[in-house]
Ligand SMILES: Cc1cc2nc3c(=O)[nH]c(=O)nc-3n(C[C@H](O)[C@H](O)[C@H](O)COP(=O)(O)OP(=O)(O)OC[C@H]3O[C@@H](n4cnc5c(N)ncnc54)[C@H](O)[C@@H]3O)c2cc1C
């Protein structure tokens with residue numbers, strides 16, 4: 001990847017961005033666009049780009065670049081844009097702590113007075129340093145759920161790892177995690193890894209999903225499993241892992257309606273590796289310590305339409321806010337977050353939102369958590385249960401749009417224009433998703 | 443009477459995931475069913491007549507910060523040759539520096555399609 005090493009760390013930045021994935025890169029570009037002069041991105045990895053660097057498959061950029069490219073290409077293009085915009089990038093530096101010391105923001109929207117966020121970081125090149133910033137953008141991404149999250153009994157042999165860790169081993173370092181693989185969970189990373197390991201000559205014995213539907217995108221089911229005749233077992237889970245030093249086999253079983261395994265239908269599969277693809281959780285240790293208000297549904301900070309958190313001058317973007325299915329959505333939200341951070345610095349941040357946005361019927365989570373009636377917004381949400389067939393997604397009773405289906409694996413977006421909100425005088429709106437027939441019956 | 447062969451495909455056009463059926467006689471499509479929209483019909487025709495996939499893998503690289511360089515086919519290749527493309531790339535070795543888009547293998551397996559670097563990698567001094 002292109003690289004421009006940072007020589008001198010300044011004592012003060014206008015905007016400091018934590019994380020250099022698609023969120024951090026787009027946020028930094030956004031901050032420069034709206035007038036922040038000194039913008040720094042800090043990442044704990046040796047290279048900027050975030051998780052995209054290990055996602056070597058195509059499928060990125062369809063929205064952002066109108067062409068289908070791989071993760072590394074997507075990251076490199078954004079990094080080039082950021083460097084062209086004179087953003088500083090400090091790699092191999094871990095942000096240990098962020099403290100907000102800014103004065104409360106003037107509710108009329110005139111940020112501007114240098115709030116102070118103190119960012120403590122540690123790196124082999126600069127040691128432990130505290131850097132001040134007027135505004136901070138949190139863009140730490142997400143980590144994968146591990147075995148602890150699902151309580152599989154059985155032995156604790158080597159060979160059980162997350163699909164993302166396997167992706168990093170194979171794609172960045174060229175090691176195979178094993179030879180005969182079982183994948184637990186049907187998230188996209190697991191599906192992508194089923195194909196990747198097959199192409200590397202491994203045998204993938206099957207993908208096991210406890211729910212009656214797939215957790216990943218349909219395209220990945222076709223191109224990663226069907227193309228290679230890899231079996232997908234829905235409503236089936238791994239109930240036991242056996243082996244002394246190394247995994248030797250797993251026991252799998254179908255589950256009943258209450259997701260309890262039906263043990264008399266269980267069977268064993270020989271394998272040396274189990275990959276877990278059971279979801280991501282936003283990486284929010286820093287945010288929690290910083291004291292921003294969190295949403296228990298997204299596991300991320302509560303954000304306004306500007307992507308400002310509950311602390312003035314502290315913004316958040318990307319998987320740290322909520323788990324996105326496409327990096328393209330991450331870039332879109334982060335650009336906005338970064339522009340807002342820049343506006344905070346120059347004093348142009350728009351006034352506070354006046355309408356809260358809440359999840360309604362069959363909606364699991366919504367971002368942002370509020371909107372302002374005089375601006376255009378995009379609301380991002382996920383459904384709780386899949387609906388196959390014509391579905392209305394609705395914003396209160398003000399607006400509805402028809403989609404052909406709504407599944408938890410795919411984030412749904414809805415544009416909200418000022419004309420919809422002009423005559424709304426309440427203080428909260430719910431987002432709903434319901435089958436069209438059900439609506440007609442009402 | 444010539445026999446009608448029936449093929450099924452899962453549409454990837456949207457999350458509805460329609461099960462598409464194609465009837466063909468001696469390779470010629472005579473009917474497509476199961477789609478809910480025009481996109482699905484087009485997808486079934488393409489999947490039946492000329493299914494193609496992009497291929498991504500890594501190749502060995504020396505002199506850079508990492509031992510592997512991610513690469514991809516510049517365009518999608520016929521679906522049947524996907525595994526052979528991956529195998530053909532196992533023996534390829536390159537040296538840093540590499541720039542994104544550099545060709546690492548031309549005309550892979552006679553498909554007329556090149557394999558290109560998905561990222562740049564500077565040479566370590
Ligand atoms: C394993 C995995 C595979 C994925 N595969 C796909 C895919 O195939 N297709 C797709 O569209 N999406 C995929 N995604 C999701 C997609 O990559 C994300 O939507 C996107 O990368 C999120 O961008 P981000 O910038 O929010 O986070 P990330 O890309 O995760 O970037 C976060 C960055 O923050 C840094 N960081 C975190 N904490 C600190 C700290 N304290 N100090 C310094 N730096 C820190 C991290 O090192 C990292 O570089 C995947 C996600 C994961 C986790």
Ligand code: SF4
Nearest residue numbers: 453455456459460482
């Ligand atoms: S045919 Fe149309 S509606 Fe059905 S899955 Fe394909 S794109 Fe969706």
